[in-house]
Every structure is written in C-alpha cells, then in structure tokens.
Amino acid sequence: MNKKSMRAIVKEKRGYGASLKEVPIPQIGDLDVLIQVKATSICGTDVHIYTWDEWSESRVNPPYVFGHEFAGVVVEKGKLVNNVEVGDHVSAETHIVCGHCPQCLTGQAHICANTEIIGVDRDGCFAEYVALPAENMWKNDPSLPFEVASIQEPMGNAVHTVLSGDVAGKTVAIIGCGPIGIMAVGIAKAAGASQVIAFDLNEYRLQLAKKMGATTVVNAGDEDVLNIASQLTKGYGVDVVCEMSGHPIAMNQGFKMVTNGGRVAILSLPVKPVEIDVTNDIVFKGVTVKGITGRRMYETWQQVSGLLSSGQVDVTPMITHHFSLEDYEKGFDLMLQGKCGKVVLHP
Template structure:
C-alpha cells in the first residue's frame, strides 16, 4: 500500500512527541500490514515521552513509538498464509530471534536478541503498522477494539501474578498504574484470599477497589508495611507484585513479604535500589523473580480466556478514549496519574 499516514513520532531526545504525516510502511514477504483501530498508552511509552534515563539509554529518535494495539489485516506479504486480509488482530510485541539459547529452549519471552515494537523499531501509534505474521494474535469478534488493544499489557500483569501460586494467598499489588490495576483483577479472579493494593494516588486506589482489591493502602498516609502485617496476622503477604518502579516501594515489597514468600518485579526502576539482602532476602528465604513480556503464546491464551469468560472485567480501568491527535492530553493524564488506561483511536 502506498501513501501517507498520521503517526506519533518521538522526534527528538527530549520531552514530548509530534504528530506527523509519514509514509505508510512497506511490508516484507513475511510481514503483514495492519490498519490500527485502537492503540493504548503504556508506562513504557510514558518513559519514552518524558525521556527519562531508561529511554535515553535505549531508544533512537526519530521513529514511531507505541506497542499496544488492535486492528485489521489489510495486506499480506507473499510468504504469509497464517492470517487473512480482514482478520482482526493484536500482536505479541517481542520479535524474537528463534536461535539463541533461550529461544531454543522455548523461552521466547526472554530471547537474548528481542526487538520490541515501538522501542527498537517503528510501532503502532499510527494509522498503519507492519509486523511479522508470526507475531499476530487473532481477536475474537466478541472482543471490542479497545479491549483487544490492552491484551498485551494484561499479559504482563498475568505473567507477574501467575509467576506464583496465588490461590487462597495474601497478595500485595504495589503500584496501581494500568498494569497494576489489571493485576488486581487477575489476582482476585485467581482466588487470592486478600488483594492489598498500594499506591500514593487516591484516584488510582479508587480504581483498584473497583477492580476487586479487598484493601487499599495510601503509602503516603500510612505505613504500608505495618498495615500489611496487621492485616495478615503478623505474617506478611505470601506474594508481592511490584509494579511501581519506586526504589522505596521495591524495598518495602521485600519487607512486607512473609518468610519464604515470593516477590515478582515487573517495574523498571530508573535508579539503583538499596536492598538489605541479609535481613530482607537471605534470612527470609525470599524468591525474587524479574518479569518481562509474556510467554508466547501461552499467556495470550490465558488473557483471552479470562476476558471471554468475564472473570476479569477491565471496564472500570478503561477510563479515557481520545483521538490520535489528542495524544498529548493522554500522556499528560498518564504523567499526572489521573487515568486508568488511555486508548487512542486513529
């Protein structure tokens, strides 16, 4: 397909982005061209938009960013026979090599040579995006474009929660951004005895309660560690899921977890995190696991199943829908923490 399209461009090494007219991407023999129907803003996109230290060390402007979307296949590469024109799709955003040690062991989500769309190559904050056919996930007709666009981040939340057995356990979700909010709903659906949501933002704590948190704690108004122990018979939580990226929150996650418990960390702290390994990790026998991406495509199957069954309802945290042209408003809402999930419609 020839022509121009609207796209949000990370245009310089600094704060912000620009809406520009750029060429519609041309596809290779193994790729498809997708018309984007909905694309949602992720915390990683906020890192890039605000140009923090992580973004400065990773991405190379100018390019189209964004990686969460749903859309319709409009063109096929000559080698593609796994999807058809007209299919409604989303995409696994990690493009893996298939040849490294981890890929050969089936651990594609931790491929040594992963390229992430919207980070390492052009992304989906645009009217069209080109992707390898092998990365596509077919969406059911019952799933709306907006809901389909957030399956990728929901996969992150599911991978973080399901890294541990949470059934009948006390679980803390630390950081109630969009993925943390999804994790609340997933932990509840998975049968957690308690889901304790912790944040500094009253707006997002209210959303966490709507998503099924049994307890919400404002970390600025109370001692979250003392409150957690008080609500768990002085044991601490069995599983802590760290989603905030704040160094103090990572430290508190270790301290509020019971001896022998799990700490699953999805967040991307931009500063070094001081940890008392002797008292808070070794003597407690904690298991700490870093979480990246989704198991391809096992996590997608679970996410799709939870949405289709209605066991997880994301409606309360889908708070804003804006035209692509109003992306600045969406990013400022994210920066200020005055939103759940923000969807942009090209």
C-alpha cells in the same frame, strides 16, 4: 492500497514531546502483515519516551513512530503468510525474537537475548497502520471491542507477574497501581487470592484498584504500610508481593512485608540501583524473587484471552479515557498527572 501516507505520532528528536506527522505507510515483506490500527493504548514506556528520561536517552533512537499496544484489522499480507488472513482482527506480541538463541530454543523466547521491541527499537503503532512479522500476530475474537483488545499486551505483563507462582488462597500485595498494577488486582482476584491489598500514593488509582477487586487499598503516603500488611496477615506477612512501582522505598517495603518462604515478583523498572537487605529480607526468609519481563510466548496470551472471554476479569473499569490520534497530548498529560487508568487513542 491506493493510499501512500498516514498520520502517526513521531518521536522526532531527542528531548521532551512528540509530533503528529504525515509519514509513508510501511511496506511489508513476504513474512509480514499490514494492520489498520483501530485502537492503540498509551503505556508507561511510551511516557518514558515522551518525557525523554534517562532510560529513553540510553535506548531510543529518534526519529521514529512509537507506541506498542494496539488492536486492528489485517489489510494486507505477505505472500508466504498463512497463519492470518486479510480481515482478521489482531493484536501483537511486541517482542520480536530471533528464534535461535539458547532462550528461544528452550521455550523462553520472552527473554530472547536478541529481542527487538516495536515502538522502542523499531517503528510502532501510534499510527493509522503498522507492519509486523505475521508470526507475532495474536488473532482476536471479532466480538472483542478494539479498546479492550488493545490492552491485552500490558495485561499480559500483569498476568505473567501474578501467575509466576501459586496465588489461589494466598494473600497478594500489589505495590504500585498504575494501569498494569490495577489489572494485576483483577487477575489476582480471578486466580483465587484470599486477599488483594493494593498500595499506591494516588487516590484516583487506588479507587480504580478497588473497582477491579482489591479487598483493601492503602495510601502509602498517609498510612503505615508495613503495620497494615502485618495486621491483615495476622503478623505472618504477605504470601505474594507484585512490585509494580519501581520506587526504592516501596520495593524495600515489599521485601519486608513478604512472609517467610513467600514470593516477590518484580515487573517494575527502577531508574537507579536499589539497596535491598539481602541477608534479612531474602536469604533468612527463604524468599523466591522473580524478575518479570514481557509475556511468555504464547502461554500468557492464552491466559489473557481466557480471562477476558470468560468474563473472570473485566478491564473496562480501568479504561478511563478515549482520544483521537490528534489529541494525543491530552492523553499523555493525563498519564503524567496520574489522573487516568488506561488511555486509548483511536486513529
């Protein structure tokens, strides 16, 4: 490749914002690939980094290129790489794992004790090119649009959350309708949930949840959440609660609305400790609580690919905005205002 530099969105310093810079194209090792990024989507984690909240302050070390959700084309591969070829359409599992800790050795690499996340712990994909280990590549069907392929990683979070237990024929509550929550609605519906009840404070996103298949949408600011959940389940409570909001009040409501013997799957990241009535809302109810991180490698990717290729989940209603890399600030502003579904940047 003759080109030596590329445009990238760089988290330059500790504090609010980011900058569009010209930076060197990353070099690859023998086991790596270089990917030309065709579409990259903004995640809630990127917003945390952009706004520089408490979590970012404790985790992120600028300056570096951030962003971790993408789709692109392999343009160069290391001499020991044999699982992908130049020209392949790819996305990537963003957790780079060690392969030798107890979790990796027992098929639980998604909770590897030594995980590095691209765009958080190392350079990411808000750029024209990104270099990654070849073993993290997920090959995409060339017919899959790049913008859809770019959101497979967060869709994997939604799939992992919803399908961490049985869903068919059950009532499912999705608490928090950010982009991953909205995708979770469509996944629960495709998995055969009898009802999918979506809760949020944002009317725009509740309407997107409805487009994705929610049977009932509830504005938690205007309505009695627990009363509605009780009415919709004949007083028994919801079978499965997927907590995507991270808000202490919403999380408590989730534990109160779940039925005896039900499941609460938590993907959200509350910024502070949350008080839960463990005695009455977990122990006496016999509730199963699942903490969800990342995607099961690579079982979840297979599920995501299958749901998309079969047409059982159509994510296009929640991809609401497209911008060039130069207009990244518009994308972040929309995310901060909550007036969008998924925002995709095109380098």
